[in-house]
Structure formats: structure tokens, C-alpha cells
Amino acid sequence: MRKINLDSSQMLVLGAAVLVALLVGMILPVVAGLLGDSYARLAALPVLFLLGGIFIFNKRLLLLMVLLLRASGDIVLEATRVGATGASTGLGGAINALVILIALLFFIERPSLLPRKAALVWLLLIAVEAAGVVVTPVPGFGLKMALAFCSYFAVFVCAFYTVRTQDDFKFLVRIIIGSSVIPVIYGLISVALKGAGGISTFRVQSTFTHPNIFAFYLTLVISLALYVLKSATFRLSTLQRISFTGYLGLLFLMLLLTQTRSAWLACFLLFVLYGAMFQRRYLVYILVLCCLAMLVPSVQQRILDLDAGNSMANYAKLNSFAWRVLLWDSALKWMSVSRYLTGYGVEAFGFYAPLFFPMAGNVEWSAHNVYVQLFFDVGLVGVLVYLAVFYQCLRALLKYYKRDRLAGGILICALVQYLVVSASDNMLGYLAFNWYFWTVMGMGWSLYANLERDEKAQNRQPSLSDVSPLQA
Template identity: 40%
Template sequence: MISLPAPRQCLALVCLLLVGALTGVYTSLFSQSWVLVLGVPLLVPLVVLLITHPQSLFLMLLISRCALDPILESSRFSSNVGLGAALNLLVVACAVVWGLQKLSQRQRPAMLLWVAPFAVMVLGTVMAPDTISALKKLVAFLSYGAVFVMGHQLCLDQDQRGLQTLLRVVILSAIVPLTVGMVQYATGNLFLEGRLAATFTHPNIYAFYCLLVVIALLGLQHTEGGDPGIRWALLPLLVASIVLTQTRSAWAALVVAGLLYGLLVSRRVLLWMLVAVSLAAITPAVQDRLMDLLQGNQVVQYAKLNSFAWRQYIWESGLRWMSPSHYWLGYGVGGFKHYSIDFFPMSGGNAFGAHNVYVERFFDGGLLAVSVFAVFIAKQLQKAWQYTRQVRTLGLLYIALIASYLILNFSDNVVDYLAYNWYYWSVAGAFYAMATGTGQGERKAEA
């Protein structure tokens, strides 16, 4: 007599057949892109790691994210959706799982900090002229809050060792971009106008990222167990990369952070800054970028504006176009870019972002959004200032971190640069944990 298979065996067989059928359908649909064919199956072990060890998944995503932009750009199966969106959702899930596993009252400061900004983003998404684009921005913003909370959580779990771990991961993540950048420079395979972009989609993003790694290097140097050898090996390469990106806002932020560090922490840095600025001043690319600001400042027919004058023109055009009835709540997330075709005389039928987060925040979210985000930043600055009374150097570096972010936001669409924001907000979350004492940051980290 023939024996029938057990119910569990039948169920397993059906599941295997179903998986095989779905794999075949998926492969046939996206066979034109090897990234998509391999990308989704690779998400399976990531989901397993999410459930078993979310902390390791967070650090793994962080150490690799800066090298993934070229792959993620090629994986888009529409103008708004791709594997990048899946990574955003994965990092949000990572924060949720990790938070549930480590549920504690000490998590509240980090979570409460993001409640009002997130509520404003949700309101702006409801009012948005382009819902799909706004939802994408909302998920990206949620991922920024997620990495902030996980950077905070890392210091809750490991105290100062958590801060060291995070800073080391950020520094190690720079190896691939720096290597690619050096190869690009040596071979002349540069971005438009000879600017260095490394693994990023634009030189500005690479410059902002390198600036953040510089601050991480200095932070690691002033924590217990910091290795000065790492700093001196990578610091010149990072500074040179910032110069070669030809990103003027990053130059300004680097000078401000360097002056703050030199005047209040180590006067020797001022001497090195003088040498670096002198060398940069005689570099033709730097001279060209600075001289560019002296011409093309008038809006006249057939005249070509320099990049800063162009920015000023689009800011003025957008703010003049705004109706007073929208001063309180704005036009919704993505409103500035959506309506730029209507109000910007030089749009040529193309939509442009504001290249200024403050202007865009007011246009999209009105005085409500500006007020909420002002309080959001002011709260962090307050904690950073209080932290200087406990651990002076790390507190000043936290202030330098925030100051650099504020400077960069003045002339670029920084909130749209997802990779950079992941690194920035994770480091900011770790510093916030130390500054609020939830990471037991009262213990001195320096002699």
C-alpha cells in the first residue's frame, strides 16, 4: 500500500513550489536589470538579521551605504521606487525591532524630539501637490529619525563604547569612497566641470560626507581608546577630497568647524588650517570657483548667472509668488519644486528645488514648519552646550556638527541627500544620548 506524505511535508512542498513560481515570475519581469534580479533575494538574509540582531544590521547598513548609490540608482523600476526605498523601510523596521527588544524609559528623549517634526511632515504630505513624491520624502525623513534613534540606542546599550563603535563604523565606511575618489582623480574620470564625486551621485554629497567623517575622526580621537594614527592617515585625504569636490558651502563649513576646534581645543590646528588654506588658494580649481562668484550676479536678458546668484533668484521668485494665505501652513511637502515651473522665469519647463532648506521649509510648511524645526535644532544645540560643561571637547564637536549642518542647508537641498543624512543623524543621535546623560555621558572622556 502506498503511504501518503505527512501534512507538513505537503505544506513544505507547496511552499517550495510557490517560491519557485514567484522567483520565475519576478526574474522574467525584471530580467533587464541584474541588480533587481539579485537585490530582492538578498533582502531575505537581511530580514533574518533584522529579527535576530538589529544592531548588527544597522551597523552593516551604515558601513556600506555610502558605496551603494550607483547600484541603487541603477535599480529603479520607476522614477520614484527602487531598492533604495526598500532600504529606507528596512532601516525603519530595524529601529522598531531594536527599540522593542530594548524597551526603556531612556529612549524617550530621542523619540520625543522627533514627534513634532514628523507630525509636520505628515501634515505636509497630506497637503502635498504630488502625493507620491511627498510620500517618498516622508519615508526618507522617517529613516533619518530611525538612524538617530539607533545611534542614540547604541550609546544606551554600550555607553561611551557605543559612541566609539559608531564613529569607527563611520570612519571605516570612508575607505571605499576615498579609494574610488583617488582612482577617479588619477584617471581623470571626474564629474562635470572636473569635480570629484567618488561613489556619490553628486560632488556636493561627497563633500558633505567627507566633512562629517572629519568630525567623526576628531570625535574618536577625544574618546577613550581613540587612535591618533587613524586621524593622521585619513585627515589629509578627506580635506583634499573636500577641496576637489569644489563645493563652496562645504569649504565654508570646514573653515568654521576648523576655527571652532582650533580656537577652543587645539591651537595647532590653526597653523595647519593656514597651510591648507594657502595651498588651496593657489589651486586653479579653487580660484575659478571663488572668482565665479564675482561675475554673473545681475539678472538681465541672455546673461548667465553664477550658481549663487541663480539660487538667490529662485529664492526671491518663490517667496514673491507665495500667497499670504499660505504663510502659516505652506503648500505641502515638495511644493516649492512642484510650483517652481510656474514662478521661476528661468525654469525652462523644468522643476527645481530651492537649494536652501530654510526657504523650502517655509514655502512647503509655512511658519508652523519653520517654528517646529527651529525648536528641533535649538533643543539639540542646548544639549550640546550643556555637554561642553561635562566633556568640553566632545560637546564642542557636537556644536560643530550641528553648525556645519546648518551652513550646508543654506545653499543646498541637503534633506534630499539620503546617504549623507543617514550618517549625519546617526552621529547626531549618539552625541545626543551622551549630551542628555541617557548614554551616561557624565563620565569624563578626556583627561
């Protein structure tokens, strides 16, 4: 018999295939019992087998497919969920697990491609989340959030193994922008079905579970679309440029129809920062667009709402911002000083909200502020570690900015956008958007790291003048 020799990468793939097979074999009887007669859940089984097959065949292809289709998947994935608790799962949970496994296999194959600074801050953050799960009063929801952080780290890691050159970067930018096609079409159909008479109060959420998630996703896609339009490396023809500009207009329309004010602010910041860094005339453009937007009745109403309902006198109805301020103030005043350092546990804010928030009405409200939520859940330690992740990303992007001002500048704008909107929304729980955001952050850092690595390698190579005749 002929002896079969397998190299380390083949052994790794074979081991992953065996692991997937064992896991499927163990959970299939349990899953089959839980699925019941739900057609969506039953259809998830062959999809799960298909994803497993693609994973074994080509894990990079599976990752690209997930990035291309994840923005369109929330509606389908929600229909396949099993159970109603925080630990509920379904096809979405299986996809999350596959992405985490892909990142792990990438790292095992070539650990040197992941910068130590990137790995260190993320692992510290996950460790803080894991410690918070141990003490949380809601372990199911806490574990779900901790696993979400693991998946954010996973897509961030995957970017270092899929983007190593400028062409890789451009390809993945196209994939992410392409992922918006189905949500935009779905959003336009939603608007058409709603009818012109009800548009003023209608908030488009498209394929996402909430209009805010769709809005923040659009701000990221708009940022990348601006890069494509302005970068000479894409070399768009006149027809392509006109078509792409028209599509960018559709993205702006969808963003307007989400009626998400914080996303409008994020988009405003993008063009202000871009205008300040690159083309000053964009400051005039954004001023004109803001004036035109204020002519839209629904936009007027959303902005004017902030000027009313700012006090609780006689139990007057608060506007959304005043309501958030009251929520944050109530939470911080209720916290014990002894909990300032470590918090009450992951996802504890919602559990305790009915106790400290006078307007809770027995509803477990989320914090609507990443920094307040982290401080309440995992304390000052968690906030500092979380900000350290952004700090390290910003440092890498600033260095990349020196090499490519346009790409680095757009990515820095996207990072600033995220930090700003985190002050007024539940960004930590928006899984689909976070996958795209952290993929983009990893893409920028990876491109800079590879450029730096190549330059160091070239500098280490001796020139012909440095080689002696005897060595030659």
C-alpha cells in the same frame, strides 16, 4: 509534549520574522514582474533575502552593516530602482523599511531609553510632513520625502540603543569613519581614470549620486577623524597616528576635488570653531591651508566665479549664488500670504518652480535652501518644528560639552556646519548623508542621557553611613 515558553523579546523577534515573511510573500510576485531582465535588480532579490535573514538573526548587526556600507551604496541602489516616479522604489526602499522597523523594535523593547523631548519634536516634524503630503500637488514625491524623514528619525532613535557607553560611542565613530574607505578609494580611481588634463573641471562624486552629497559626508567624517586624533581615549600608537593623519589628508584631497564651496565653508568653520574652543594655533593652520588651496587653479576659479555674474543685465549668465538668490526671491514673492503658515505641500516647491521662476525653463528646480523649501512646502509651522529638532539636539550637546569638551565640541561643530550649509543646498534630500549625520547627533545625545541616568541612579543609592544598624 514539552511546552515552549517564550519571553517578550523572543515573541517580539518571532512576530517581526512573521511580519517580514508575510510582506515578502505578498510583494514578491509584484516585484518579480517589475524587475524584468535587469541583472542588478535580479541580484537585489537574494540580497534582500540575506538582509531579512540578518534582521531576524541580529537586528543590531544589520544596523551596523548598513552604517558601514551605506556610503558606498548609492550607485548600486540606484541600479535596482523600479520605476521613474517619485514613488519609485527598489533595494534602497527595502533597506529604509528595515531600518525603520529596527528602530520601532528597539523602542518597543525599551521605550525608556529614548528621551521624551527627542521623540516629541521628531514626531511633530513627521506629523507636519504627513499633513503636507495630504495637500501636496505631487503625492508620490511628497510621500517619498516624508518617508525619508521617518528614516532620519529611525537612525536617530537607533543611536540611543546602540550607544550607551563611551566604548559604544568610540566603536560607532570607527564604523562611520570606516564607511569612508570605499568611497575614498573609488574617488581616487575616478581621478586616476579622468586623467590630470581634465581635473580642473572634474568634480569627484565617488559612490554618491552628486559631488555635493560626497562633500558634506566628507565634512562629517573629517570632524569625527579630528576627534579621534585629538581624543586621549583612542590611545593611538605613533604609527597609527601617522597613518591616520595621512588618511585625513586624503579626505581633505577628496573634499577639495568635489569643488563644493559650501562644504569648503563648513570645513573652514569646523577648524575655526575648534581653534577658538581648544587650540588657537589651528586658526593659523587654517589660514595657511586656505592660502595654499588658493594656489590650486580649480579652487581659484570656483571662488572667483562668485565675483562675476551677479546681475541679470542684458540676460547675463548668473553665478550659482546669484541664481539661488533670484530663485528664493521669486518663490517668496509668488507665495500667497494665506500659505505662509502651512505652505503648499511637501515637495511643492519644484512643482511650482516653472510658474514663479523666470529662469526655470520648464525645469522643476529644487530650492537649494532648506529653510526656503520648508517655508514654501510646510509653512512657518514646519520651519519652527524643524528648527526645534536642532534646538533640542543643541541643548543636549551643550550639556554633554560640560562633561566631555572635545566630543561635545566636535558634535556641536557638526551641527553648526549642517545648519550653515542648509542655507545653500538641498540637504533634506541627501538620504545617505542625513543617515550618518542624525546617527552622530543621536550618539552624542544618548551618551549624555546615559551618563545623566547613571549619575541619578548612583545618587539614589544610600551610602553605608545613611543605613541604620537595624536596617543593616
